[in-house]
Amino acid sequence: MSIIELKNVQKMYRTKEIETIALENVNLSIDKGEFLSIMGPSGCGKSTLLNIIGLLDIPNRGHLHINGQDTSQLNDKEAAKFRNKTVGFIFQSFHLIPSLNVLDNVQLPLLYRSGSGINKTARAKEVLEKVGLSHRMKHFPTQLSGGQSQRVAIARAIIGQPEIILADEPTGNLDSKMGMEIIELLFDLNREGSTIVMVTHDEHIAKQTKRIARFFDGRQVE
Amino acid sequence: MHKVYLKQAWQMLKEDKVIGIITISGTALAITMIMVVILTQEIKTKNITPEIYRERTMYIEYTREESREKSHININPVSGRLYKQYLSQLKTPELLSLQKRDQSRISIINQDEYLNVDILYTDSEFWKMYRFSFEEGKPFSKEDFHSGLPTAVICKSMAQKLFKGESPLGKEFLYKNKQHRICGVVKDISTLCDKAYSQIWIPYTSVFEKMEDGHFTVVILAGNKNDFNNIKKEVRESEIRNLREIDKNTVQFIGPYSRRELLVKEGNLTNEDPNLKKSAFRFYLILAILLLIPAVNLSGFSLFRIINRTSEIGIRKAFGANRKTILTQVLYENLLTSLTGGIIGLLLSYFTVTLIKDRLFTIENNSFGEVTIPISSFISPSIFFYVFLICLILNLLSSGIPAWRASRLHTADAIKS
Numbered sequence: 001m002s003i004i005e006l007k008n009v010q011k012m013y014r015t016k017e018i019e020t021i022a023l024e025n026v027n028l029s030i031d032k033g034e035f036l037s038i039m040g041p042s043g044c045g046k047s048t049l050l051n052i053i054g055l056l057d058i059p060n061r062g063h064l065h066i067n068g069q070d071t072s073q074l075n076d077k078e079a080a081k082f083r084n085k086t087v088g089f090i091f092q093s094f095h096l097i098p099s100l101n102v103l104d105n106v107q108l109p110l111l112y113r114s115g116s117g118i119n120k121t122a123r124a125k126e127v128l129e130k131v132g133l134s135h136r137m138k139h140f141p142t143q144l145s146g147g148q149s150q151r152v153a154i155a156r157a158i159i160g161q162p163e164i165i166l167a168d169e170p171t172g173n174l175d176s177k178m179g180m181e182i183i184e185l186l187f188d189l190n191r192e193g194s195t196i197v198m199v200t201h202d203e204h205i206a207k208q209t210k211r212i213a214r215f216f217d218g219r220q221v222e
Numbered sequence: 223m224h225k226v227y228l229k230q231a232w233q234m235l236k237e238d239k240v241i242g243i244i245t246i247s248g249t250a251l252a253i254t255m256i257m258v259v260i261l262t263q264e265i266k267t268k269n270i271t272p273e274i275y276r277e278r279t280m281y282i283e284y285t286r287e288e289s290r291e292k293s294h295i296n297i298n299p300v301s302g303r304l305y306k307q308y309l310s311q312l313k314t315p316e317l318l319s320l321q322k323r324d325q326s327r328i329s330i331i332n333q334d335e336y337l338n339v340d341i342l343y344t345d346s347e348f349w350k351m352y353r354f355s356f357e358e359g360k361p362f363s364k365e366d367f368h369s370g371l372p373t374a375v376i377c378k379s380m381a382q383k384l385f386k387g388e389s390p391l392g393k394e395f396l397y398k399n400k401q402h403r404i405c406g407v408v409k410d411i412s413t414l415c416d417k418a419y420s421q422i423w424i425p426y427t428s429v430f431e432k433m434e435d436g437h438f439t440v441v442i443l444a445g446n447k448n449d450f451n452n453i454k455k456e457v458r459e460s461e462i463r464n465l466r467e468i469d470k471n472t473v474q475f476i477g478p479y480s481r482r483e484l485l486v487k488e489g490n491l492t493n494e495d496p497n498l499k500k501s502a503f504r505f506y507l508i509l510a511i512l513l514l515i516p517a518v519n520l521s522g523f524s525l526f527r528i529i530n531r532t533s534e535i536g537i538r539k540a541f542g543a544n545r546k547t548i549l550t551q552v553l554y555e556n557l558l559t560s561l562t563g564g565i566i567g568l569l570l571s572y573f574t575v576t577l578i579k580d581r582l583f584t585i586e587n588n589s590f591g592e593v594t595i596p597i598s599s600f601i602s603p604s605i606f607f608y609v610f611l612i613c614l615i616l617n618l619l620s621s622g623i624p625a626w627r628a629s630r631l632h633t634a635d636a637i638k639s
C-alpha cells in the first residue's frame with residue numbers, strides 16, 4: 001500500500017493581479033520505503049507539492065491520503081501533530097532557528113511532542129552523532145558552515161523518527177562535496193526504512209534514487 | 223517546555239538588545255506610574271501599624287446643627303455634649319473613642335526651654351483601637367483617665383529631646399500649668415497614620431474640666447466591616463429620637479464614615495454618603511488609561527519583533543507547533559520582558575513614592591512629625607499581586623494581537639519570508 005497518495009490535486013495562488021496555477025491535476029502515489037526524486041524547472045510547483053504533502057499548505061482541489069487517511073479532515077491541532085510525528089522537513093536554506101543553539105534546534109520537534117517520556121537531550125546527542133556533529137552542540141547556527149547547518153537540519157528532521165522525510169533541494173546551497181555527504185546521509189536513512197521525497201536539480205543525484213517524477217508547469221510529465 | 227521558552231526569550235533579548243532595552247524600560251516606566259497610584263491608595267487605606275484596624279474603623283469628624291427656623295447652620299467637630307447625648311449609647315460598635323488634635327508648647331520643670339509638639343487628647347479606649355509598640359511603660363489606664371490624672375504617653379524622639387537618654391518613665395513635663403507624669407514611651411508614629419499619630423498623648427480629662435467642653439473626632443471600631451451600615455443606621459435613629467425629645471436644633475452627624483469614604487469625601491460637609499463606586503470607577507479608569515497608553519506603544523515593538531520572527535514561526539509550525547502553542551509561546555516570551563520591566567518598575571515606584579511622599583500624603587494640620595513609610599506597605603503580597611496582574615494585562619494588551627497574528631500565519635509562506 002502506498003504511504004502517500006495524491007488524487008487530482010490542484011493548487012492555485014491568487015494575488016490581486018494574477019492567478020498562478022502551481023499544481024494542476026496531480027496524481028501521485030509513493031510507496032513506503034521509496035526514495036523519490038522530483039525534478040523540473042524552477043517555478044514548476046515542486047516546492048508546492050512538497051508543502052502539500054507535508055501539510056504546510058492545503059490544495060484547492062483534490063485529496064491527499066497519508067497511510068490511507070484523508071488529510072483534508074484534519075484540524076489545526078491534528079495537522080500539527082501529523083507534521084510533528086510523521087514528517088521531517090529538510091529545506092534548501094536549512095532554516096535553523098538563529099536564536100537556538102544546535103542542541104535546541106535539533107530538539108525542536110520533541111518540544112512539541114507531549115509526554116513522550118524520552119530523554120530529549122540524549123536523543124538529540126544520538127542523532128547529532130549520526131550526522132557527525134556531536135562536537136558542535138553548543139554552537140549557534142551562524143557559527144556553522146553550510147554543510148554543517150544542513151546536517152543539523154537533518155538531525156532535526158529525524159529526531160522524531162518520522163516515516164516520511166521531505167527534502168526540498170537539500171544540496172542546493174552546498175558545494176558538490178558537501179552535497180554528496182548529505183545525499184549519503186539520506187541514502188542511509190532510506191536504507192533504514194524512511195520514505196524520502198526529495199526535490200533536486202541534479203540529474204546525477206536523481207539517477208541514484210529509485211524513482212524520478214518530472215514536473216513541468218504544475219503538471220507531472222513523467 | 224517552559225524552560226526552553228525562557229531560555230529562548232532570554233537569548234532573543236540578548237540578540238535584540240536595543241529593542242529589548244526599549245521594551246523593558248517602556249514597561250518599567252508604565253509600571254512605575256501605575257504602582258505610584260496604587261501604592262498611594264494602598265498606603266492611605268490599608269492597615270499600617272499602629273492603625274491595624276483601619277478596615278473596620280469609622281469616624282465622625284463633624285456635626286451639622288441647624289436651628290429649627292433654619293436661620294443658621296453650624297458645622298463643628300463633635301462636641302462632648304452631643305457625643306454623650308447621641309452616640310455614647312450606641313449598641314453596634316465594639317469600641318468608641320474620642321480624640322482631639324492640638325499643637326502646643328511643653329517644657330520641663332526647672333528649664334525655661336519650650337518645645338513645640340503635636341498633642342492628642344483622648345481616652346483610655348484609644349489604646350485598644352490601635353496597636354502601639356511601647357518601648358517603656360504602658361498606656362494610661364481607665365482609672366487614670368476617669369480621675370483626670372495629668373499623665374502622658376510620649377513618643378521616643380520626644381523622650382530623647384526632653385530627657386537626653388535618661389529613662390523618661392515617671393518624669394514630668396509642664397503643660398497648661400500642670401505637671402504631666404509620663405507613663406509610657408512608644409515608637410515614633412508616621413504621620414501616615416493620621417488618626418493615631420501624635421508626639422504626646424494625654425487624657426482629655428486632664429485638660430478639660432468637663433468632657434462637654436471639648437470638641438472631638440469620634441472613632442468607632444466595628445466588630446467587622448459588615449456592621450458599618452448598622453452603625454450608620456443606629457446613628458440616624460439616634461438623631462431622630464433626640465430631635466423628637468429635646469433638642470431645639472436639628473443635629474446631623476457627618477458620617478460615620480469608613481476610611482475610604484473619608485478619603486472620597488474631601489471637605490464636602492453634608493451627611494450624604496460619599497459615592498464609593500464612582501470614586502472606584504474613576505480610580506480604575508485612571509489605571510486603565512495609564513495601562514492603555516504604554517500598551518499601544520509597546521504593541522508596536524511587539525509586532526516588530528514578531529514580524530522579524532515570521533520565518534521562525536513557520537519553522538516551528540512545520541515541526542509540530544499548533545496555533546495554540548505559538549500563541550502561548552509568544553505571550554510567554556513577552557511576559558518575561560513584561561515581568562522584568564515590572565520588577566524594575568516596582569523598584570522605581572518605591573523610589574518615587576519615597577521621594578515625593580510629602581506631596582502624596584499630606585495631613586490636615588502641619589504636624590511636626592515625619593512621613594515614614596513602613597517597609598511592609600511596599601513588600602506585601604497584595605502589592606506583588608498587583609504588579610503581576612498589571613504585567614499580565616499589559617502583556618495581553620501589548621502582545622495579544624501580535625501573538626494572535628503570529629499563530630494565524632500561513633506556514634509555508636512564513637517559512638519563506
Ligand SMILES: Nc1ncnc2c1ncn2[C@@H]1O[C@H](COP(=O)(O)OP(=O)(O)O)[C@@H](O)[C@H]1O
Nearest residue numbers: 013020022041042043044045046047048049635
Ligand atoms: N505564496 C505564493 N503566492 C503566490 N504564488 C506562489 C506562492 N508560492 C508559489 N507561488 C508560485 O507558484 C509556482 C510554483 O512555485 P514553487 O512550488 O515554489 O516552484 P518550484 O519549487 O518548483 O520552484 C510559481 O510560479 C510561484 O511563483
Ligand SMILES: [Mg+2]
Nearest residue numbers: 046047048168
Ligand atoms: Mg522550490
